[in-house]
Amino acid sequence: MTPYEQLEKRFKRLSALGEAEAVLHWDMSAIMPRGGAEARAEQLAELKAVQHGLMTAPEMADLFNDAGEAGMDDWQPANLREMKRRWIKATALSEDLVVALSKACSVCETIWRTARAEADFAAVAPSLTEVLGLTRQAAQAKAEAQDLSLYDALLDDYEPDGRAADIDPVFDTLEEFLPDFLGSVLDAQASRPAPILPEGPFPEATQKALGIQFMEALGFDFDHGRLDISLHPFCGGTPDDVRITTRYDEADFTSSLMGVLHETGHALYERGLPKAWRGQPVGEALGMSIHESQSLLVEMQVCRSDGFLSYAAPLMRAAFDGSGAAWQADNLYRLYTRIKPDFIRVDADEVTYPAHVILRYRLERALIDGDMEVPDIPAAWNEGMQRMLGLTPPSDREGCLQDLHWYDGAWGYFPTYTLGAMTAAQLFAAAKTDEPLIEPGIAEGNFKPLFAWLRSHVHSQGSLLSAKDLLVEATGKPLDPEVFKAHLTTRYLA
Amino acid sequence: MTPYEQLEKRFKRLSALGEAEAVLHWDMSAIMPRGGAEARAEQLAELKAVQHGLMTAPEMADLFNDAGEAGMDDWQPANLREMKRRWIKATALSEDLVVALSKACSVCETIWRTARAEADFAAVAPSLTEVLGLTRQAAQAKAEAQDLSLYDALLDDYEPDGRAADIDPVFDTLEEFLPDFLGSVLDAQASRPAPILPEGPFPEATQKALGIQFMEALGFDFDHGRLDISLHPFCGGTPDDVRITTRYDEADFTSSLMGVLHETGHALYERGLPKAWRGQPVGEALGMSIHESQSLLVEMQVCRSDGFLSYAAPLMRAAFDGSGAAWQADNLYRLYTRIKPDFIRVDADEVTYPAHVILRYRLERALIDGDMEVPDIPAAWNEGMQRMLGLTPPSDREGCLQDLHWYDGAWGYFPTYTLGAMTAAQLFAAAKTDEPLIEPGIAEGNFKPLFAWLRSHVHSQGSLLSAKDLLVEATGKPLDPEVFKAHLTTRYLA
Numbered sequence: 001m002t003p004y005e006q007l008e009k010r011f012k013r014l015s016a017l018g019e020a021e022a023v024l025h026w027d028m029s030a031i032m033p034r035g036g037a038e039a040r041a042e043q044l045a046e047l048k049a050v051q052h053g054l055m056t057a058p059e060m061a062d063l064f065n066d067a068g069e070a071g072m073d074d075w076q077p078a079n080l081r082e083m084k085r086r087w088i089k090a091t092a093l094s095e096d097l098v099v100a101l102s103k104a105c106s107v108c109e110t111i112w113r114t115a116r117a118e119a120d121f122a123a124v125a126p127s128l129t130e131v132l133g134l135t136r137q138a139a140q141a142k143a144e145a146q147d148l149s150l151y152d153a154l155l156d157d158y159e160p161d162g163r164a165a166d167i168d169p170v171f172d173t174l175e176e177f178l179p180d181f182l183g184s185v186l187d188a189q190a191s192r193p194a195p196i197l198p199e200g201p202f203p204e205a206t207q208k209a210l211g212i213q214f215m216e217a218l219g220f221d222f223d224h225g226r227l228d229i230s231l232h233p234f235c236g237g238t239p240d241d242v243r244i245t246t247r248y249d250e251a252d253f254t255s256s257l258m259g260v261l262h263e264t265g266h267a268l269y270e271r272g273l274p275k276a277w278r279g280q281p282v283g284e285a286l287g288m289s290i291h292e293s294q295s296l297l298v299e300m301q302v303c304r305s306d307g308f309l310s311y312a313a314p315l316m317r318a319a320f321d322g323s324g325a326a327w328q329a330d331n332l333y334r335l336y337t338r339i340k341p342d343f344i345r346v347d348a349d350e351v352t353y354p355a356h357v358i359l360r361y362r363l364e365r366a367l368i369d370g371d372m373e374v375p376d377i378p379a380a381w382n383e384g385m386q387r388m389l390g391l392t393p394p395s396d397r398e399g400c401l402q403d404l405h406w407y408d409g410a411w412g413y414f415p416t417y418t419l420g421a422m423t424a425a426q427l428f429a430a431a432k433t434d435e436p437l438i439e440p441g442i443a444e445g446n447f448k449p450l451f452a453w454l455r456s457h458v459h460s461q462g463s464l465l466s467a468k469d470l471l472v473e474a475t476g477k478p479l480d481p482e483v484f485k486a487h488l489t490t491r492y493l494a
Numbered sequence: 495m496t497p498y499e500q501l502e503k504r505f506k507r508l509s510a511l512g513e514a515e516a517v518l519h520w521d522m523s524a525i526m527p528r529g530g531a532e533a534r535a536e537q538l539a540e541l542k543a544v545q546h547g548l549m550t551a552p553e554m555a556d557l558f559n560d561a562g563e564a565g566m567d568d569w570q571p572a573n574l575r576e577m578k579r580r581w582i583k584a585t586a587l588s589e590d591l592v593v594a595l596s597k598a599c600s601v602c603e604t605i606w607r608t609a610r611a612e613a614d615f616a617a618v619a620p621s622l623t624e625v626l627g628l629t630r631q632a633a634q635a636k637a638e639a640q641d642l643s644l645y646d647a648l649l650d651d652y653e654p655d656g657r658a659a660d661i662d663p664v665f666d667t668l669e670e671f672l673p674d675f676l677g678s679v680l681d682a683q684a685s686r687p688a689p690i691l692p693e694g695p696f697p698e699a700t701q702k703a704l705g706i707q708f709m710e711a712l713g714f715d716f717d718h719g720r721l722d723i724s725l726h727p728f729c730g731g732t733p734d735d736v737r738i739t740t741r742y743d744e745a746d747f748t749s750s751l752m753g754v755l756h757e758t759g760h761a762l763y764e765r766g767l768p769k770a771w772r773g774q775p776v777g778e779a780l781g782m783s784i785h786e787s788q789s790l791l792v793e794m795q796v797c798r799s800d801g802f803l804s805y806a807a808p809l810m811r812a813a814f815d816g817s818g819a820a821w822q823a824d825n826l827y828r829l830y831t832r833i834k835p836d837f838i839r840v841d842a843d844e845v846t847y848p849a850h851v852i853l854r855y856r857l858e859r860a861l862i863d864g865d866m867e868v869p870d871i872p873a874a875w876n877e878g879m880q881r882m883l884g885l886t887p888p889s890d891r892e893g894c895l896q897d898l899h900w901y902d903g904a905w906g907y908f909p910t911y912t913l914g915a916m917t918a919a920q921l922f923a924a925a926k927t928d929e930p931l932i933e934p935g936i937a938e939g940n941f942k943p944l945f946a947w948l949r950s951h952v953h954s955q956g957s958l959l960s961a962k963d964l965l966v967e968a969t970g971k972p973l974d975p976e977v978f979k980a981h982l983t984t985r986y987l988a
Contacts, residue, residue, distance in 0.1 A: 016540035019533060020514055027517060035718035036735030039513060042773070046510035050544055224529035241530030279536070 003066035004076065007083055008280060010060075014051055015279040019238040021047050026236035026243050030228045052098075055090040075282055078464050082281035085160060092145035093138055101134045105409040112407040119395035121378050128407060129374045132367060135411050139368060151368050154412030158288040159419070161466035164365065166479070167415050170422070171358050173481040178355055179388060181485075185339050185351055185492040195335035196326040198316075202253040210253070210319040211246065211260040214312070218264050218298065218447050225267060233259045235266035235295075239278065242267040253320070254335060258299060265298030266291060268451065272459025283462045288413065290458065290467050292420025293427060300350050300421065301428040301487070302450070304336045307443035337491060341389045343398035350421060351488060355388035357418040360403070364411055422479055423471060425487040427458065430475035497560035498570065501577055502774060504554075508545055509773040513732040515541050520730035520737050524722045546592075549584040569776055572958045576775035579654060586639035587632055595628045599903040606901040613889035615872050622901060623868045626861060629905050633862055645862050648906030652782040653913070655960035658859065660973070661909050664916070665852050667975040672849055673882060675979075679833050679845055679986040689829035690820040692810075696747040704747070704813040705740065705754040708806070712758050712792065712941050719761060727753045729760035729789075733772065736761040747814070748829060752793060759792030760785060762945065766953025777956045782907065784952065784961050786914025787921060794844050794915065795922040795981070796944070798830045801937035831985060835883045837892035844915060845982060849882035851912040854897070858905055916973055917965060919981040921952065924969035 001009065021044060028040050064084055069077050093101075108127040115124035135154070142153035155162045212227060225237065230245035237243035244263035246256050269285060277283030285291050302308050306329070313329035316322070325331055339349050345356035363380055366372035372380065381400040386392050393399035405413055432438050437449040457474040464470075468478050495503070515538060522534050558578055563571050602621040609618035629648070636647035649656045705721060719731065724739035731737035738757035742750050763785060771777030779785050796802050800823070807823035810816070819825055833843050839850040857874055860866035866874065875894040880886050887893035899907055926932050931943040951968040958964075962972055 013540050013543070016533075016537045017544070020518060020537045020541060023518060023521060023537070024514060027521065031720070033717050033719055033735055035715065036732070039510075039732055039734040039772075043510045043514045043517070046507045047514060049507070050511070221529065223527050225527055226525070238530070238533055240533040241527055278533075 002068075003063045004068070004072070004080060007060075007063050007067055007080070010054060010063075011083055011281060012279040014054055015281075015284075017047055017051050017054075021051075022236055022238055023241075026245075029230045029232070029234065029236070030243070030245055052090065055087060060087055060091075075277060075464060079277070079280050079282035082160075082284075082463050085156075086281060088145050089142060089157065092142045094141075097134065097137060097141065101131075101138060101409060104130045104134050105407075108407045108409075109404065112401070112404065116397055116401040119397035119401065121396040121401055124401070124407065125374050131407065131409055132374060132411075135409060136368060136370070139411075151365050151412065154368065155415070156412075158410075158413050159416050159467065160287050160463070161468065162287065162289065162416075162419075166468065167361070167419070170479055170481050171354075171361060171415070171418070174354050174418070174484070175358050175388070177481075177485055178351070179390075181488065182339070182341065182351055182389070185488075186341075188493055189339055192334065193331075195338055196331055197252065197254070197335065198320070198322055198326040200252065200320075201250045202248075202320055204248045204250060206319055207248050207250075207253050207256055210316065211257055213315065213319075214257070214261060215264050217445050218261070219268055219451050220264050221271065224271060227260065233263060235263045235270070237270075239270045239273050242270045253316075254332075257316075258303065258336065261303045262295045262299040265295035268298070268454075269294035269459055272451075272455045274460050274462045277462055282464055286461070286463050286465075286470065287467055288416035289419035289423055290470065292416055293423035294454070294458065296350075296421050297424035297428050297454070301424055302442055302447075304333075304350075305442065305491075306330075306333045307439060309333045309336065311443055311445045339492065341391055343385070343391060343393045344402055346402075351492060352389060353421065354418045355385075357414050359384040359388060360405075360414040364406065364414060368411060419467075419479065422481060422484040423467070425484040426471065426475050426480060427454070429483050429487070431457070496562075497557045498562070498566070498574060501554075501557050501561055501574070504548060504557075505577055505775060506773040508548055509775075509778075511541055511545050511548075515545075516730055516732055517735075520739075523724045523726070523728065523730070524737070524739055546584060549581060554581055554585075569771060569958060573771070573774050573776035576654075576778075576957050579650075580775060582639050583636060583651065586636045588635075591628065591631060591635065595625075595632060595903060598624045598628050599901075602901045602903075603898065606895070606898065610891055610895040613891035613895065615890040615895055618895070618901065619868050625901065625903055626868060626905075629903060630862060630864070633905075645859050645906065648862065649909070650906075652904075652907050653910050653961065654781050654957070655962065656781065656783065656910075656913075660962065661855070661913070664973055664975050665848075665855060665909070665912070668848050668912070668978070669852050669882070671975075671979055672845070673884075675982065675987075676833070676835065676845055676883070679982075680835075682987055683833055686828065687825075689825055689832055691746065691748070691829065692814070692816055692820040694746065694814075695744045696742075696814055698742045698744060700813055701742050701744075701747050701750055704810065705751060707809065707813075708751070708755060709758050711939050712755070713762060713945050714758050715765065718765060721754065727757060729757045729764070731764075733764045733767050736764045747810075748826075751810075752797065752830065755797045756789045756793040759789035762792070762948075763788035763953055766945075766949045768954050768956045771956055776958060780955070780957045780959075780964065781961055782910035783913035783917055784964065786910055787917035788948070788952065790915050791918035791922050791948070795918055796936055796941075798827075798844075799936065799985075800824075800827045801933060803827045803830065805937055805939045833986065835885055837879070837885060837887045838896055845986060846883060847915065848912045849879075851908050853878040853882060854899075854908040858900065858908060862905060913961075913973065916975060916978040917961070919978040920965065920969050920974060921948070923977050923981070925951070 024040065024044060024047070028037070032040060064087060067080055069080065104127070108124065108131045111124045111127045115121065136150065139150040139153045142148070143150050146153055146156065148156060149164065151164050152162070155164065208227065215227065216222070224240055225242040225244070228243065228245050229247055231247065233244070233246045235242065235244045244260065244267050246260045246263065248256050269291060273285060274283050309332045310329040313327060313332050316332070317327040339351045341352050342348060345353065348356055359381065362384065363372065363377065367374070377400045378396050382392050385399065431450060431453040435449050435453050438453065441447060441449045458470065461470055465473065472478055518534065518538060518541070522531070526534060558581060561574055563574065598621070602618065602625045605618045605621045609615065630644065633644040633647050636642070637644050640647055640650065642650060643658065645658050646656070649658065702721065709721065710716070718734055719736040719738070722737065722739050723741055725741065727738070727740045729736065729738045738754065738761050740750050740754045740757065763779060767779060768777050803826045804823040807821060807826050810826070811821040833845045835846050836842060839847070842850055853875065856878065857866065857871065861868070871894050872890050876886050879893065925944065925947040929943050929947050932947065935941060935943045952964065955964055959967065966972055
């Protein structure tokens with residue numbers, strides 16, 4: 001075997017172990033009995049340790065040194081690039097730092113749960129300071145290994161080749177646009193009838209059957225996936241066995257159903273990844289912004305559209321045997337596009353969501369770069385919320401304590417949510433231009449034209465290109481905030 | 495760390511990886527969508543390869559050489575013994591032989607599925623000959639490494655320290671006893687009223703709820719386990735997360751319910767294993783005969799007894815809202831102790847089951863020792879069935895093609911079923927003598943006295959002793975066929 005072939009074999013093993021880990025994670029979140037937690041943590045830790053050992057084994061440096069690109073298939077240089085990215089990241093941190101960071105995050109997460117419940121930021125601040133300090137150290141080590149700035153070194157873990165220098169102008173544009181736009185949207189909304197929430201109860205089994213009906217219509221293949229329940233909905237499993245979860249509220253089916261459609265977008269991306277490159281880094285999903293673009297394209301661009309809801313409303317009404325104005329497509333459209341500035345990110349609509357993300361992005365950059373320290377967070381948070389959404393959280397529980405991310409060490413993740421929303425808008429706009437059958441298809445429940453386009457321009461690409469290059473290939477230009485602005489303007493002010 | 499401590503660390507990792515594998519196996523059998531099969535096989539194969547690599551790494555020989563017993567806790571010498579047993583087995587076979595055997599079994603299993611359906615032994619004979627040849631080679635290698643006979647080397651994989659020389663006299667006694675005894679039982683049965691099968695339908699949800707009710711009564715803790723559905727019922731998962739499965743027949747609840755109770759016996763053994771030795775070989779279940787003794791003790795000794803059924807009958811009747819003679823405890827007892835010689839092992843009652851096992855044991859010993867070849871199997875099988883049960887299978891489908899074991903490479907497994915049944919009888923007899931509250935407890939649905947005895951004499955022992963020594967410690971003597979004979983005589987002829 002050539003050095004490159006040896007690397008492929010090694011990464012295939014790493015992929016299989018990573019898939020095993022993914023199934024165990026899904027199991028833990030969806031169906032594991034409580035008493036299995038301790039042993040499961042042990043299983044996952046040992047699996048991680050084995051993977052780390054395989055990745056950082058002494059022979060790896062030689063293999064990377066000796067792996068030449070001569071005679072490679074056209075996708076293999078990109079595979080070698082992605083292998084190397086992972087290997088550099090894995091070897092950049094000392095084992096001591098990895099262990100210290102992992103422990104600090106575990107401790108901080110535990111304290112955070114109580115601190116959030118009691119709205120007591122001071123209680124978690126020392127522990128968060130510890131996490132931040134170790135995260136800065138990790139960023140420093142990764143930045144040196146990859147020749148990146150501190151923040152970019154963290155961002156790169158979630159968004160390969162993502163750079164703050166590309167994000168800044170995009171977020172600046174949004175930040176300037178949104179406050180006035182939000183005012184206009186709220187005025188316009190006030191002039192329309194208030195949406196009516198359909199009245200339940202909505203039995204769980206019926207909600208599940210309806211979710212499955214829409215999943216199948218979108219193209220989800222239950223021979224290669226499942227729908228289950230978990231406290232925090234997610235898309236897990238593996239490309240050939242994609243498992244999404246939701247939770248049901250028998251008083252309101254609308255939120256769970258839209259959550260199912262969102263996760264279906266993630267799932268169809270995983271299913272559409274190139275089979276020929278399965279088990280290799282280049283065959284995996286590209287990064288968080290593209291992943292989120294696929295869920296948000298399905299949720300925000302497609303399923304909250306009037307076209308989709310004109311198709312879906314009669315099916316919803318029939319499933320729950322509903323009657324009256326609440327079940328009209330126009331009411332459901334107003335319900336699913338209602339804008340309401342709020343303190344909580346995960347409950348936010350698509351107009352106010354970017355404000356939550358931009359705030360967190362500004363703060364985490366300053367914190368990583370050392371321009372701000374942990375005790376400064378609450379005041380800076382509340383000032384940003386007031387400036388962007390005109391709200392001041394009643395306490396830190398609804399403010400800087402609401403998200404797990406920082407407390408659990410996930411720094412550099414937040415921007416990918418809004419990059420994903422904007423990418424979704426840009427991909428959908430290009431798809432509709434390329435393929436005129438997409439929009440009429442959606443209104444009839446025929447999603448084949450849409451997914452044919454997504455398969456060919458996004459899913460089948462794996463990690464061949466960077467997110468930026470993929471977007472240029474698929475839409476003719478890099479991320480352009482004007483497309484997202486146009487989408488919002490058309491939907492909310494037209 | 496001392497060499498022994500390094501071994502403990504290595505085996506803890508192996509245990510965690512083995513647990514991960516067990517959860518993935520459970521998932522595959524119980525809930526995995528069909529399309530996940532190929533990727534799952536890859537995940538399991540890589541997990542196996544990683545474990546094999548850790549077990550056979552060059553430093554292991556040195557660690558075993560250097561591991562002294564000085565200063566050890568009292569359980570650690572046994573742990574070292576069990577570690578070494580596994581290491582010797584893992585290193586005995588060349589990788590080529592392991593791969594060849596694994597492939598031959600996969601091929602043979604596939605051909606067997608068709609051959610069985612078509613009752614065509616000749617179709618699978620060449621493939622079975624290949625499996626047998628490789629199994630003999632493996633037996634040879636293991637026999638040399640462990641200084642055992644060929645058959646004992648295979649048996650030892652399922653029954654550590656199990657020896658044909660111990661089994662032979664026991665099975666000889668049974669073989670002599672059973673034919674006449676069976677005749678007497680059938681005569682006695684004919685003189686009693688025929689049992690009435692309660693009439694359904696029995697909704698699956700109600701069957702599940704009733705199963706859970708009995709599982710909880712026996713002591714199954716749903717914080718540490720689950721009950722699900724699979725085609726072939728089994729007990730899987732891990733000691734802290736034990737997962738049993740069943741399948742439901744809406745026309746007849748009795749078989750599924752007894753299956754659930756059987757698997758609960760396995761599960762309670764796993765749950766009762768010593769927590770302090772978790773993750774080490776000595777902390778694991780002892781072998782197949784003890785494992786099967788725990789399921790059969792619950793099923794055959796306890797749950798098919800008139801005491802248990804006098805407690806359970808009203809609960810069954812209430813669950814299904816039944817009425818009439820079919821729901822009387824005495825009818826259910828006759829139903830659950832009905833004897834019927836048949837061709838199929840898995841459907842056999844406890845009187846005829848040993849005949850099925852003894853036949854397979856005699857044949858597989860001759861085949862492994864080279865005293866018989868594959869083409870001789872059908873005639874020898876049918877002769878044995880006629881001699882022991884007075885039946886000749888109408889075709890090989892109901893004869894030598896019925897069980898997967900040989901075709902899948904599981905040679906040396908069969909005797910553990912009947913050793914387990916006999917061990918169950920002997921343990922239960924000793925327990926009742928030691929603790930007079932056990933039998934009245936069962937009739938009232940109080941299983942605490944029984945499981946207190948089993949925890950202390952069996953479950954908490956892990957793999958500290960051999961099955962033979964455990965039985966001597968718990969019952970005062972090695973396996974004694976007279977105890978099993980006495981149990982059968984009391985139940986079926988008293």
